[in-house]
Amino acid sequence: MPPPCAPAWHRGTPRPERHLMPRMRWFLTVPALVALSCRSGLAAMPQPAASGPEPTVAMCGPLAVVTAPAGAMPERTAAVPERTAALPAPAGAAPARAAPMHGPRAAPPSSTSAFPRNVVLLVGDGMGPSHFAAARLLRGDAFEAGRFPVTGLVATASASSRVTDSAAAASAMATGHKVNNKMLSVDAEGRPLPTLLELAEGQGRATGLVTTTFFGDATPAAFAVHTARREQVTGIVDQLLASQVDLIAGTGAELFGRDGLPELPAAASKQGWTLITEPAALASAPASKALAVFPSQKNDVDVPGARLPTLARWALERLAKDPDGFFLVVEHEGTDKASHENAADDLRASLRSFDETVGVVADFARQRGDTLVLVMGDHETGGLRVVAEGAGDVALEFGSTVHTGSLVPLFALGPGAERFVGLYENTEIHRKVRALLR
Numbered sequence: 001m002p003p004p005c006a007p008a009w010h011r012g013t014p015r016p017e018r019h020l021m022p023r024m025r026w027f028l029t030v031p032a033l034v035a036l037s038c039r040s041g042l043a044a045m046p047q048p049a050a051s052g053p054e055p056t057v058a059m060c061g062p063l064a065v066v067t068a069p070a071g072a073m074p075e076r077t078a079a080v081p082e083r084t085a086a087l088p089a090p091a092g093a094a095p096a097r098a099a100p101m102h103g104p105r106a107a108p109p110s111s112t113s114a115f116p117r118n119v120v121l122l123v124g125d126g127m128g129p130s131h132f133a134a135a136r137l138l139r140g141d142a143f144e145a146g147r148f149p150v151t152g153l154v155a156t157a158s159a160s161s162r163v164t165d166s167a168a169a170a171s172a173m174a175t176g177h178k179v180n181n182k183m184l185s186v187d188a189e190g191r192p193l194p195t196l197l198e199l200a201e202g203q204g205r206a207t208g209l210v211t212t213t214f215f216g217d218a219t220p221a222a223f224a225v226h227t228a229r230r231e232q233v234t235g236i237v238d239q240l241l242a243s244q245v246d247l248i249a250g251t252g253a254e255l256f257g258r259d260g261l262p263e264l265p266a267a268a269s270k271q272g273w274t275l276i277t278e279p280a281a282l283a284s285a286p287a288s289k290a291l292a293v294f295p296s297q298k299n300d301v302d303v304p305g306a307r308l309p310t311l312a313r314w315a316l317e318r319l320a321k322d323p324d325g326f327f328l329v330v331e332h333e334g335t336d337k338a339s340h341e342n343a344a345d346d347l348r349a350s351l352r353s354f355d356e357t358v359g360v361v362a363d364f365a366r367q368r369g370d371t372l373v374l375v376m377g378d379h380e381t382g383g384l385r386v387v388a389e390g391a392g393d394v395a396l397e398f399g400s401t402v403h404t405g406s407l408v409p410l411f412a413l414g415p416g417a418e419r420f421v422g423l424y425e426n427t428e429i430h431r432k433v434r435a436l437l438r
Contacts, residue, residue: 115438116372116415117325119200120316120361121173121429123219124354125166126336128380128406135351137386137394144359145375148411153423155407156379159188163405166336167230169378169426170222176430182230184222192226196433200327201244203437206288206319207326208247209240210311212350213300213333215250215293216240219378223329234260241271241291246326247318249292249311251303253277264293279305287318299346300333302353308332309356316364325370327437330357339382342398347384365414372414372436374429380406 124131136143158168160180171179171186175193179186185193197207209220216225216236225239233255240248256264268275268291276285276292285292292311294303302308312330319326334350337343358375365371383399410429412420416436420429 114415115436116370118205118320118327118365118368118371119196119325119433119437120328120330120365120371120373121433122354122358122361122373122375123170123329123331124335124351124375124377125219125331125333126339126379126381126403127351127354127377128384128404128408130384130386131335131339131347131351131377131380132409134348134384134386134394134396135355138348138352139355142355142359144355144362145411147362148373148375148413148417150412150417150420152410152412152420153407154376154410154429155423155425157405163403164379165218165230165403166378167218167222170219172426173378173429174223176427176434178425178427183228184218184230184236185226186228190228195223196430196437197223197245197327197329199434199437200325204322204324205326205437206246206322206324207244208315208319208328209245209249210247210308210315210329211250211331211333212297212302212308212353213250213331213337214252214255214296215248215291216252217250217333219331219333220248220250220329237261237267241267241273246288246322247290247315249290249306249315251294251296251300253293253295255296279303279310282306282310282314285314285318287321290318297334299341299343299350300337301346301349302334307356308353309360312357312360313364316361320364330361332357335377336381339384339398340401342382342401344396344398347396348393362413370415372412372416372433374410374412374420374433376410376429377408378426380404380408 127135132145136146156164156169156172157178158164158172158181159178160168164172165181167184168179168181171177171184171193174195174197175185177187177193179193180188185195187193197209201207207224209215209223211217211220216233218230221230221236221240224243224245225236227235227239230236253264255261256267265275271289273289273291274286276282276290277294279294282292292306292314294306297303308330315328315330319328332350332354334346335354338347338350358373361373365373381403382401383404385397385399387395387397389395407423410420412418416432419432419436
């Protein structure tokens with residue numbers, strides 16, 4: 001039976017079309033996300049100052065229906081106030097560094113533009129609401145995503161299924177189009193769909209792809225490759241090496257020289273890449289055409305000596321040298337692989353690493369004031385639940401070994417972040433970012 005405050009169509013009358021309700025506002029409040037945001041004072045969205053009759057609010061469990069009074073046109077998104085006022089820096093002074101991890105952070109410096117120069121997309125592959133909840137418990141006061149001022153929810157169904165795979169999910173974010181599972185940035189007829197990374201390249205921005213898994217895997221590949229089958233590994237590698245991407249880092253070194261894949265040193269050199277195969281060589285890598293490929297790790301956990309926080313910092317230092325800005329995708333695949341395997345220890349390690357990486361990028365963005373940072377999962381994997389504490393670490397239970405159709409959280413920081421409030425399809429990420437790339 002519907003709750004007593006349900007709208008009329010919930011009680012039996014036909015449901016009106018969305019376009020017939022121009023003055024209705026819908027906000028979805030998910031307890032897990034409220035818990036995630038409470039540390040940064042985001043448990044409740046501030047409302048605009050009243051300038052007329054108050055809106056009517058009806059609470060139906062977790063769904064709040066807010067009806068604006070006739071004639072009222074409330075702002076689409078409410079501004080989230082800064083927690084700490086920024087102090088003006090003396091002329092010529094170096095940018096202030098972020099506050100310690102366990103204390104409140106300083107407010108980001110004011111950007112000279114409403115549009116970002118740089119965009120960083122951080123993807124915790126397979127991370128749904130419970131993954132972020134687990135990361136918050138594991139990291140405590142150091143939980144980085146919870147300090148972001150904007151939170152959204154993203155729907156992830158693909159063109160062919162209510163439950164997406166990573167290829168279709170990344171393609172939706174990269175191109176703004178729903179595609180079939182297993183496809184990488186092509187339409188149903190196999191025609192290439194332009195990606196955000198390619199748009200950024202066309203504007204003169206530097207670009208990078210960083211992951212903890214095989215560098216030709218679905219999520220990074222979707223931003224620079226076009227193919228109807230994600231299993232066509234040789235063709236994907238060929239496209240990546242022939243692309244205009246400035247920086248690529250991942251694993252899979254042991255895969256080359258067999259099963260149709262070329263010897264990596266020769267293939268990289270032919271396309272003008274500087275190949276890095278040891279973590280110690282990262283420091284001497286160039287700012288452009290740098291290809292770092294390390295041995296694969298069990299459940300795609302971090303490479304020893306080249307953890308994801310290290311690789312993210314390495315990428316930022318090099319891409320930031322481009323005066324036109326950059327577009328960077330950073331993925332932790334261990335959060336997905338460990339969830340598929342129901343490997344709780346490896347999942348906990350990857351959740352910690354991913355959130356540390358969020359902190360590295362957020363510090364960079366706050367110091368500069370010109371960088372949009374988006375943190376999200378591409379889909380949920382494993383039907384994860386955080387359960388009552390057992391002995392020792394945060395206790396996790398899995399409901400499956402496959403992807404699920406859960407909504408995924410998104411956290412945003414920097415110029416344009418306010419556009420990412422609300423509930424929307426994953427294709428909207430492309431459209432929102434595209435509108436900001438000027």
